[in-house]
Amino acid sequence: MDKVNVEKQKIFRSNLITFGMVIAAYIVVEVMMKTGNITSLLKGLLVPLCIYSILAVSLNLVVGISGELSLGHAGFMCIGAFTSATWSMLMKSSSMPEGIRFFFAILIGAVSAAFFGFLIGIPVLRLKGDYLAIVTLAFGEIIKNLVNALYFGVDAKGPHFSLEDSMHLNMDGGTIIIKGAQGITGAPKNSNFTIGVILLLIALFIVLNLINSRTGRAIMAIRDNRIAAESVGLNITKYKLLAFTISAAIAGVGGVLYAHNLSSLQALPKNFGYNQSIMILVFVVMGGIGNIRGSVIAAVVLTLLPELLRGLSDYRMLIYAVVLIFMMLFTSAPAFMQYRERIMTALHGKNKGGKEMD
Amino acid sequence: MAALLKVDSLGISFGGLKAVDKFNVEIEKNELYGLIGPNGAGKTTVFNLLTGVYKPTNGQITLDGDNITGLDCEAINKKGIARTFQNIRLFSQLSVLDNVKVGLHNNHAYSTLDGIFRTPKFRKVEKQMDERALELLKVFELEGYCDYKASNLPYGQQRKLEIARALATEPKLLLLDEPAAGMNPNETEELMNTIRLVRDKFDMTILLIEHDMKLVSGICDRLTVLNFGQVLKQGLTQDVLHDPEVIKAYLGD
Numbered sequence: 088m089d090k091v092n093v094e095k096q097k098i099f100r101s102n103l104i105t106f107g108m109v110i111a112a113y114i115v116v117e118v119m120m121k122t123g124n125i126t127s128l129l130k131g132l133l134v135p136l137c138i139y140s141i142l143a144v145s146l147n148l149v150v151g152i153s154g155e156l157s158l159g160h161a162g163f164m165c166i167g168a169f170t171s172a173t174w175s176m177l178m179k180s181s182s183m184p185e186g187i188r189f190f191f192a193i194l195i196g197a198v199s200a201a202f203f204g205f206l207i208g209i210p211v212l213r214l215k216g217d218y219l220a221i222v223t224l225a226f227g228e229i230i231k232n233l234v235n236a237l238y239f240g241v242d243a244k245g246p247h248f249s250l251e252d253s254m255h256l257n258m259d260g261g262t263i264i265i266k267g268a269q270g271i272t273g274a275p276k277n278s279n280f281t282i283g284v285i286l287l288l289i290a291l292f293i294v295l296n297l298i299n300s301r302t303g304r305a306i307m308a309i310r311d312n313r314i315a316a317e318s319v320g321l322n323i324t325k326y327k328l329l330a331f332t333i334s335a336a337i338a339g340v341g342g343v344l345y346a347h348n349l350s351s352l353q354a355l356p357k358n359f360g361y362n363q364s365i366m367i368l369v370f371v372v373m374g375g376i377g378n379i380r381g382s383v384i385a386a387v388v389l390t391l392l393p394e395l396l397r398g399l400s401d402y403r404m405l406i407y408a409v410v411l412i413f414m415m416l417f418t419s420a421p422a423f424m425q426y427r428e429r430i431m432t433a434l435h436g437k438n439k440g441g442k443e444m445d
Numbered sequence: 446m447a448a449l450l451k452v453d454s455l456g457i458s459f460g461g462l463k464a465v466d467k468f469n470v471e472i473e474k475n476e477l478y479g480l481i482g483p484n485g486a487g488k489t490t491v492f493n494l495l496t497g498v499y500k501p502t503n504g505q506i507t508l509d510g511d512n513i514t515g516l517d518c519e520a521i522n523k524k525g526i527a528r529t530f531q532n533i534r535l536f537s538q539l540s541v542l543d544n545v546k547v548g549l550h551n552n553h554a555y556s557t558l559d560g561i562f563r564t565p566k567f568r569k570v571e572k573q574m575d576e577r578a579l580e581l582l583k584v585f586e587l588e589g590y591c592d593y594k595a596s597n598l599p600y601g602q603q604r605k606l607e608i609a610r611a612l613a614t615e616p617k618l619l620l621l622d623e624p625a626a627g628m629n630p631n632e633t634e635e636l637m638n639t640i641r642l643v644r645d646k647f648d649m650t651i652l653l654i655e656h657d658m659k660l661v662s663g664i665c666d667r668l669t670v671l672n673f674g675q676v677l678k679q680g681l682t683q684d685v686l687h688d689p690e691v692i693k694a695y696l697g698d
């Protein structure tokens with residue numbers, strides 16, 4: 088029992104470090120802001136840093152914990168962004184207090200993305216490996232293109248949809264909220280660094296506690312050996328779908344933050360396209376697959392780096408590439424992992440490796 | 446007394462090849478039953494049919510009076526059959542303790558939300574699971590390894606951990622596929638004692654596939670010999686092992 092408790096304490100401490108790291112970074116930035124020691128460039132990056140961290144944590148749940156390759160996470164982000172922004176537009180002129188409106192916006196973004204995650208998860212999770220990657224990639228692109236073509240408005244008679252143009256909405260007065268490729272203009276700017284950090288902490292809380300629970304064990308057992316997992320009576324579909332749905336919900340929340348951080352919201356290749364999905368995957372791989380804290384660190388470093396190196400114009404991408412290679416080696420190369428394990432062994436005086444999910 | 450496991454005329458073909466054909470067996474409660482035969486005879490296929498990995502082309506499987514023919518793996522485990530694998534299948538990235546706790550999954554439940562919000566129920570059930578898992582590990586002298594990653598265990602211990610995990614699901618019938626494969630004589634001897642202990646301590650019914658004749662003759666009450674997918678001989682261990690046909694099948698291998 089002693090060893091079990093030691094193990095539990097290790098996980099607890101590791102999780103504490105993860106939360107502490109985020110909170111410490113928050114305090115440092117707040118102090119910098121209070122004392123005016125922050126560039127406007129960095130200021131503009133604060134909310135995106137939270138968004139990318141949240142998305143990386145979300146995707147790591149699928150890629151690292153559930154062991155499935157998804158390339159459609161920007162699609163879930165897109166759903167979260169547009170559903171929540173639509174809600175905020177609809178309620179903008181109501182008497183609902185701003186805080187409560189944004190709270191519901193977050194909820195709506197999460198639930199809508201979760202709903203789509205569940206829906207596409209049912210057929211898609213039967214596929215394996217590359218097939219799953221291709222289908223999720225297609226899903227992300229379809230969502231982005233659909234949103235690009237979508238017109239939506241509300242008048243006295245209720246909601247109107249069209250995939251043609253605003254004339255086809257047949258509106259009788261009222262307001263048009265989503266204008267096809269122009270997207271949504273004028274969603275309230277409710278996102279800020281504090282809310283971003285709180286949502287990141289909540290995402291971390293959910294994912295870390297999930298991993299270290301009965302449900303997380305089942306998800307990881309299925310990842311490690313599907314046939315053995317079936318043989319001990321686990322419901323494979325249920326747990327794969329659960330991980331995928333929770334992950335989609337969290338990605339949706341990233342989308343909510345995104346939608347409420349800008350005055351105009353459009354579905355573009357650069358924000359909700361496959362390049363974005365792959366960027367998130369890069370964060371996950373660079374931070375170490377299955378390593379939740381690593382995802383946050385990688386998202387922050389790799390988002391800040393190109394901006395910080397802007398002055399070095401010509402060498403910028405070179406340095407970026409070198410950093411990528413070193414991160415990759417550090418988190419994933421067997422030799423480096425052995426080296427790290429040796430250091431751990433020296434520190435703990437024993438050759439073992441329990442969980443590394445922290 | 447009705448048999449715990451009753452298999453009638455079980456068969457499966459893979460593209461014309463009858464890997465198992467007209468397989469019958471009746472195993473009594475608390476029995477230690479052996480399934481032997483040359484390589485490729487279809488023994489593992491029988492296990493895969495019993496546990497729902499393959500759907501039988503014909504025949505019927507009855508466990509404790511329930512017809513379980515055609516159910517999937519998950520359902521069959523819940524009905525009470527657990528197994529180990531000829532090629533070890535552990536949850537390699539999980540700790541030894543967690544491997545067993547995954548086995549406890551269905552009989553020690555709390556919801557996903559309990560887990561996320563660390564409710565009192567979560568704490569209570571997790572504590573029960575830890576205690577139960579350690580008890581099981583103790584039977585196999587694995588409790589000292591509980592914080593090891595499963596893939597870091599020595600080979601012999603991995604085989605034992607698989608048995609512990611299977612037992613954690615509280616089966617009525619335990620299937621062991623070549624549990625002594627790759628073990629030296631000392632380890633095999635020790636494993637024999639462990640298997641007997643499992644039968645007695647857990648009041649378990651065990652069906653095992655094994656090549657080690659010393660192990661088979663040492664612990665099995667009865668045997669079925671499989672050859673080319675069909676039953677060659679069935680009966681008390683000593684009778685079967687001294688049967689000329691059986692000896693021929695083995696020597697001819």
Ligand SMILES: Nc1ncnc2c1ncn2[C@@H]1O[C@H](COP(=O)(O)OP(=O)(O)O)[C@@H](O)[C@H]1O
Pocket residue numbers: 459464482483484485486487488489490491
């Ligand atoms: N999924 C499968 N597809 C095709 N042939 C199979 C399959 N599983 C087993 N077989 C064949 O069935 C026969 C019996 O195999 P097996 O049950 O593994 O034998 P063993 O008695 O050594 O455990 C072999 O000829 C094997 O090639």
Ligand SMILES: [Mg+2]
Pocket residue numbers: 488489490531
């Ligand atoms: Mg076999």
